[in-house]
Amino acid sequence: MAKGIVTFNIETCKGCELCIEACPQESIELSPSLNKHGYHYAVLIKDNCTGCVNCALVCPDAVITVYREKKKGKPVSVATITNVTSDITVSVS
Amino acid sequence: MAKGIVTFNIETCKGCELCIEACPQESIELSPSLNKHGYHYAVLIKDNCTGCVNCALVCPDAVITVYREKKKGKPVSVATITNVTSDITVSVS
Amino acid sequence: MRGTDVSDNSNIRLMKGNEALAEAAIRAGCQAYFGYPITPQSEILEYLTDEGRRRGMIVLQAESEVASINMVYGAAGAGARTMTSSSSPGVSLMQEGLSYIACAELPCLVVNVNRGGPGLGTIQPSQGDYFQSVKGGGHGDYHLIVLAPASVQEMADFVFDAFNLADKYRNPVMILADGALGQMMEKVEFRPYNPADHIPPKPWATVGKPKDRERTIITSLHIQPEKMEEINLHLQEKYRRIREREVRYELVQTEDAEYLLVAYGLVARIAHRALELARAQGIRVGLLRPQTLYPFPTEARRGFTTQVRGMLTVEMNAGQMVEDVRLAVEGKVPVDFYGRMGGIIPSPEEIVKALEKLMKNSVAETAEVY
Amino acid sequence: MRGTDVSDNSNIRLMKGNEALAEAAIRAGCQAYFGYPITPQSEILEYLTDEGRRRGMIVLQAESEVASINMVYGAAGAGARTMTSSSSPGVSLMQEGLSYIACAELPCLVVNVNRGGPGLGTIQPSQGDYFQSVKGGGHGDYHLIVLAPASVQEMADFVFDAFNLADKYRNPVMILADGALGQMMEKVEFRPYNPADHIPPKPWATVGKPKDRERTIITSLHIQPEKMEEINLHLQEKYRRIREREVRYELVQTEDAEYLLVAYGLVARIAHRALELARAQGIRVGLLRPQTLYPFPTEARRGFTTQVRGMLTVEMNAGQMVEDVRLAVEGKVPVDFYGRMGGIIPSPEEIVKALEKLMKNSVAETAEVY
Amino acid sequence: MSTEILEPEAAEPDLAQMDCVYAKPDTLTDTPSHYCPGCGHGVAHRVLMEVIDELGIQEQTIGVAPVGCSVFAYQYMNVDMQQAAHGRASAVATGIRRVHPDKYVFSYQGDGDLAAIGTAETIHTVNRGENILVLFINNAIYGMTGGQMAPTTLLGMKTTTSPLGRTVETAGFPMKITEMIAMLPGAYYVSRNSVHTPNAVRHLKKAITKAFQYQKEKKGTCFIEVVSNCPSGWKMTPLQANEWMEENMFPMYPPGEIKVPKP
Amino acid sequence: MSTEILEPEAAEPDLAQMDCVYAKPDTLTDTPSHYCPGCGHGVAHRVLMEVIDELGIQEQTIGVAPVGCSVFAYQYMNVDMQQAAHGRASAVATGIRRVHPDKYVFSYQGDGDLAAIGTAETIHTVNRGENILVLFINNAIYGMTGGQMAPTTLLGMKTTTSPLGRTVETAGFPMKITEMIAMLPGAYYVSRNSVHTPNAVRHLKKAITKAFQYQKEKKGTCFIEVVSNCPSGWKMTPLQANEWMEENMFPMYPPGEIKVPKP
Amino acid sequence: MTHELLIAGFGGQGVLSMGMTLAYAGMIEQKEISWMPSYGPEMRGGTANCIVIVSDKKISSPILTTFDTVIALNQPSLDKFEKAVKPGGLLMYESTTIINPPTRTDIDVQPIAAGEEASKMKNTKIMNMIVLGAFLGRTDVVAIGAVIEALKKVLPERYHHLLPLNEQALQRGKELVACMRKYNCELSNAD
Amino acid sequence: MTHELLIAGFGGQGVLSMGMTLAYAGMIEQKEISWMPSYGPEMRGGTANCIVIVSDKKISSPILTTFDTVIALNQPSLDKFEKAVKPGGLLMYESTTIINPPTRTDIDVQPIAAGEEASKMKNTKIMNMIVLGAFLGRTDVVAIGAVIEALKKVLPERYHHLLPLNEQALQRGKELVACMRKYNCELSNAD
Numbered sequence A, B: 001m002a003k004g005i006v007t008f009n010i011e012t013c014k015g016c017e018l019c020i021e022a023c024p025q026e027s028i029e030l031s032p033s034l035n036k037h038g039y040h041y042a043v044l045i046k047d048n049c050t051g052c053v054n055c056a057l058v059c060p061d062a063v064i065t066v067y068r069e070k071k072k073g074k075p076v077s078v079a080t081i082t083n084v085t086s087d088i089t090v091s092v093s
Numbered sequence C, D: 001m002r003g004t005d006v007s008d009n010s011n012i013r014l015m016k017g018n019e020a021l022a023e024a025a026i027r028a029g030c031q032a033y034f035g036y037p038i039t040p041q042s043e044i045l046e047y048l049t050d051e052g053r054r055r056g057m058i059v060l061q062a063e064s065e066v067a068s069i070n071m072v073y074g075a076a077g078a079g080a081r082t083m084t085s086s087s088s089p090g091v092s093l094m095q096e097g098l099s100y101i102a103c104a105e106l107p108c109l110v111v112n113v114n115r116g117g118p119g120l121g122t123i124q125p126s127q128g129d130y131f132q133s134v135k136g137g138g139h140g141d142y143h144l145i146v147l148a149p150a151s152v153q154e155m156a157d158f159v160f161d162a163f164n165l166a167d168k169y170r171n172p173v174m175i176l177a178d179g180a181l182g183q184m185m186e187k188v189e190f191r192p193y194n195p196a197d198h199i200p201p202k203p204w205a206t207v208g209k210p211k212d213r214e215r216t217i218i219t220s221l222h223i224q225p226e227k228m229e230e231i232n233l234h235l236q237e238k239y240r241r242i243r244e245r246e247v248r249y250e251l252v253q254t255e256d257a258e259y260l261l262v263a264y265g266l267v268a269r270i271a272h273r274a275l276e277l278a279r280a281q282g283i284r285v286g287l288l289r290p291q292t293l294y295p296f297p298t299e300a301r302r303g304f305t306t307q308v309r310g311m312l313t314v315e316m317n318a319g320q321m322v323e324d325v326r327l328a329v330e331g332k333v334p335v336d337f338y339g340r341m342g343g344i345i346p347s348p349e350e351i352v353k354a355l356e357k358l359m360k361n362s363v364a365e366t367a368e369v370y
Numbered sequence E, F: 001m002s003t004e005i006l007e008p009e010a011a012e013p014d015l016a017q018m019d020c021v022y023a024k025p026d027t028l029t030d031t032p033s034h035y036c037p038g039c040g041h042g043v044a045h046r047v048l049m050e051v052i053d054e055l056g057i058q059e060q061t062i063g064v065a066p067v068g069c070s071v072f073a074y075q076y077m078n079v080d081m082q083q084a085a086h087g088r089a090s091a092v093a094t095g096i097r098r099v100h101p102d103k104y105v106f107s108y109q110g111d112g113d114l115a116a117i118g119t120a121e122t123i124h125t126v127n128r129g130e131n132i133l134v135l136f137i138n139n140a141i142y143g144m145t146g147g148q149m150a151p152t153t154l155l156g157m158k159t160t161t162s163p164l165g166r167t168v169e170t171a172g173f174p175m176k177i178t179e180m181i182a183m184l185p186g187a188y189y190v191s192r193n194s195v196h197t198p199n200a201v202r203h204l205k206k207a208i209t210k211a212f213q214y215q216k217e218k219k220g221t222c223f224i225e226v227v228s229n230c231p232s233g234w235k236m237t238p239l240q241a242n243e244w245m246e247e248n249m250f251p252m253y254p255p256g257e258i259k260v261p262k263p
Numbered sequence G, H: 001m002t003h004e005l006l007i008a009g010f011g012g013q014g015v016l017s018m019g020m021t022l023a024y025a026g027m028i029e030q031k032e033i034s035w036m037p038s039y040g041p042e043m044r045g046g047t048a049n050c051i052v053i054v055s056d057k058k059i060s061s062p063i064l065t066t067f068d069t070v071i072a073l074n075q076p077s078l079d080k081f082e083k084a085v086k087p088g089g090l091l092m093y094e095s096t097t098i099i100n101p102p103t104r105t106d107i108d109v110q111p112i113a114a115g116e117e118a119s120k121m122k123n124t125k126i127m128n129m130i131v132l133g134a135f136l137g138r139t140d141v142v143a144i145g146a147v148i149e150a151l152k153k154v155l156p157e158r159y160h161h162l163l164p165l166n167e168q169a170l171q172r173g174k175e176l177v178a179c180m181r182k183y184n185c186e187l188s189n190a191d
Ligand SMILES: Cc1ncc(C[n+]2csc(CCOP(=O)(O)OP(=O)(O)O)c2C)c(N)n1
Pocket: D036, D037, D038, D039, D065, D089, D090, D093, E067, E068, E069, E070, E086, E109, E110, E111, E112, E113, E114, E137, E139, E141, E142, E143, E144, E145, E150
């Protein structure tokens, strides 16, 4: 299991909870406190994040940055298409 | 063979020759003289008209009236649809 | 809160201007509404899709304003009391259709809840569409009858007048409001009105041709110039009659006025407040509020040229109605202009300042502000 | 015969007004044309699809006038010299787009070969779209620069001026002609013109954002009223500059004139003939022909109020430009109007009669004709 | 032989003894049409009026004709008519339909009108399933304005605005709007016809008759295309035009029933 | 457990040792969006900008966004942008495309914009095969104006202008314009997507990447629909909205490749 | 008597319906009223406000720049409209969310911890009614009875079970200010 | 010298191109010219006309109501425009198709059997050139040479093989009137 971590730009979070739904590890929750726009913002509440990027992919407000431990090597690219005429494979973790 | 006759409202004829093309009996031609709009108008030039109505059907200017000898009985109706949900048959001569 | 949420259906209501207008349309016997959503007037369509349909009105959300106005053409031509409503950009799209309707002489109501332009602009209130409404934004020589309400009550009342005028003259009528009038709430009272008493027979309408009459034809096409000029002369003659008979305006404390404020719609009410402030300062000012923008109260203004020292026209635009004021006054007294644009509403205080400027007779200057 | 059929491509041609205008567009370096057929101006589109494409111009027949004007918006916003052309009903459909273009300050040329309205009307010549063109048929406070050619030569010349003005002020320019000007043939001479010398850099255009500059944004949306008012003030300031600098008109025998004819476009030439007839009768009459309808030659008119006894405005409509004449004259001298409508062209003789009427000072009366 | 003997005058006596098996429909006025010689508009007009006569619905019928050569239809069709702005016929028809749910309403539109400027109105009218008949005359050109390219103009076809022939680069593809229309659930009956032969005319007449029948039963929109000619715009004689039409238009716009009600 | 230990501040030291595997694309500005919480527009914006970043075409790209909630797209997308009138985005894009044949051009349109008032412009742009990308956000409602019915609104669906639910009689059928578009020869690649799950987002990203690739090869119009939500207009929470979307929108607008180039 | 009032806060705080209720109450008392909302495109997190005028005589301008009373429910609104209070006028603000209190001394400033009070009453939605009650505790623009009447009209049928709660809220607000003025202290802290 | 001319007839008779050729010839002779056609929607059987002005000085109005010369090629045109000839002006009409000749006596009336002549020359299309030739035989508006020059411009390349025929037609027209005036008879009948 990869070890990851996510950070949130909490002031731009609108508390829509989509990342929470998307997180297979159930590592995210809304904080009880409000940000300056009056939203409960998302926070990481467990240390079991695998850096699967799911939360970041569904976030409408680009709030989330995802990091993953180096040992896993080459960074995960989410879809880079080189030759579209042939089929495309996108590797995530 | 039915015996028919066609009459032309020559002043409204524009000499387009479509009736001539449509006539299976080759009974129609354009007259050498012009009508008051300057068109050579269609005239019946043979007495072999069967009253098939073809000329009248294709005439863009409703110039043609078609008659047919009585003995043939019941007038030809061109398409009267009674029950459209079932198939429609249209009898012409 | 929607007017329909007022559970008791008495004739006195607290309503948004847009809702009051829609409710009035139902009571005026409007048979068909065709429209497309646009802020700040979507409440009209929304109210009618709910309450209007419930009360038997044909209400169709069209695919665009172009479609709306042409559906109005068809329905009005078919003899129905018909209307549409939109706001500035949407009304611009209706200009071809309006020109057709005016030429074919189809009675109908077109509501423009004016927002700030040009372009997409802003959804805030504006009077930037005055020229478009009264001079004819469409092609050719035609006129709409243009009514300018200044309160939620008038948003309702003018609907009845509009339909009556439309039928009386076979002419499209426009109610030219603004975003604030559409959104604000006031008390509105609906007086009894029986459409049957007001809708004339329409023998010219396309309803299917009985054996005993010629077919009716709704058209604006007259390829022969002679014929087309005839039509135009007929229209111009009609407009002359309208100018003669249908002018409407309101006067406020003009008897002793040395200066005259001229404003319509919401702005007239702000000007009224300004008048109160000014009079408190001892300035003898009156207010003339046109209720019909076409026909324009030209005579009324002429009257004042002998009485007042100057006029100040206040508008939420760069100076449009002021041209009609000047045309009426013919240079006999200075006509000044004060305006705000882009959805900004002038404050009573600003107007008083402009008034003082006028009194210092710096006409040219302020007139050049925009 | 099409201009292109003139086998020798010298710079002196016998051409229809529409063809001359199209040829001028090519020579003016117009990069893109978007239009939709409509009589009496389809020759412009036809000429350009043939000759224009052959000479490297982008020419697209759009699905409608609404599409045309929005393609113009896109192309002009992308930095190209761009134009469209239509006739009255088609131009009415462009009103929303024009308001957007004016607000987004996109330079472009819009040609209206005016036909008789309202509605579908007739395809014969008319000047019924004056109000629409100069007051703004679209919503909000904006102005087009409006040029009114009176000959095939000017149909060509004004195209160059139009593009220069459009680029100079980042403002849409309209050439307002009429069906007869579009269809008639005269000798036209094309003077050398190198677009490169006249087309300014357009840093505001959307061409793809290099690293070293901010992205460019073409928009007419400013949801904050304060911002939107700023935009409006900026536009009004620009219009003031235009009124100051770009007024153009022609005077004919005005030095000793006791009466002044005011007319534009084709009508001005008929008025010219009328002037010749009148002077033959010893009537001292002059002619003022506005070449720019916006900005309107207001000062020029003011000038004459001290010289002449009266003015006669002649138009192919119910009386539109006459309002601007009256606004300029401010009642100092009687301003009379004579007009024909529906595609009918006034004859020199009629104009002389109207002139005599004016001299008998029956102002009110004739002014009321329409 | 001389034509005298058969001239109506001469023939008059006999006629009394004979059955009139074909005559101009009453609902078609006697006004001579302005259409060019051999133009399909004339036939389409006549057939439409024939059906209205035979169904006896003249008094309940309201027609709409937009700008296009057929803008003068109201001079020829003796029913209440509205002339519509270019492209807006179906919107106008919608307005009429909604206020007269029980009348018969048709619109008669050209290809420029229906498939170019009127695309939105056409598609949304059918999508609403407005209970009207749309008669669509497709002559692949703008006739009235002098032969410019239409959305239905064929590739390579020369018009005044495609002087070298229509190309995809400059103008895209010929548009088969009727097939698109047929996709819409609001379209109940969609048929493509022509008027260049007696049998084609007979078929069109059947189609129109069905359409009005369906309209009576409030089935939704019936859309009938007539692939037609424009001798003037095509710069051909009527006979050449019809031949050219068969050879070139039919492969792209094949006549036939495109969408028929399930039995 | 407390959230402290994992708050960015605390975590900071480690981050240096880690790979950043996901971050906001540079081409998306830092301006906080005006979109409602959970609105699909935000994700669509981000994915579009990600692709532009990864293909490195920011400098050659010109975008068009018409009126609709996404009218402010130019505040978020850091490429040259034109705001278009309601319904005219594809006409505006055509104008841009024609004068810059070698740039990348996209339009970003809502369903009201593209399928109602813009029907004619949309269809004719694709019919011309304009070499652009049309990104079509279908949330079955007019979001910006406060939740009125759209052409794509489902039958029975309540909106402020279908208070009792959309009915065929009053408003016709939900329009599957994407399927109509796919019929046009000018359409080269047509795909329907969503943005409510990580995999859906991945697929959309592939689709957009392909579209730009095809555009580079001048293949014609690529049309990508995104079936999206409108929590505010639908009066639901974002999670409810996405669930409702799957259950109700997908049956009518099934995601998938609708028209793909023949290999 | 004419009372000119501005109410401002976040979109979600019930600013508009609060004003509407007041306006409706005025109508029930046969007064002239006008209600002018701010409006914008559909989006969250924005601020909203409305101007309410209640008067015995015909109302000229429904739009004003200075007010007898300003009610501010969030910081931005307070900062923006503090200066809009007429000298001697009333400035009421929701003191649980607003951290920086007003600074003007030429006006009558009235804090009201409606948010806190609402949570105590287990329904944050009624915060605005507490404020309205407080306002009526400080002015006699309309009688509380009229407001309760009004609520019956303003609230859609389906919410009528909430009427008692709203009534309590109004009363609570009125008490709060009454007692605060009595002891010149924040009641909430007192108990 | 200014000559103001109206040419009218059926659409198919080449009325417009005849006027255009004349205008072009005027241009070749460095004169000021204007050509104003009637125009209408695309349809057959209609009548067409054009006004041609050829002058040494700048032309003011291209649209007139009276003319130095009217050329009528069919009956409706003759009936309509006979009165438009200035007193003393020239009225030329095509006498094969026009049965009722003009009646005015204050003008110079010139019949020309161009139709008949054209059929003799086996090409009805050149009828208009015969008329133009005749016109030039009666006036000196432009030299025939200039017209022949003009034809080179007016005729699309692909028709240039017809130039000689057109030239003959022009000459023939000129001869016809010349001789008619000589013997005051219709040449066609004379031979
Ligand atoms: C708004 C507008 N644009 C353009 C025109 C000019 N116009 C009239 S009819 C027509 C097209 C005619 O073609 P079609 O619809 O195919 O009918 P057809 O004449 O071929 O029968 C056009 C472009 C117009 N009248 N109004």
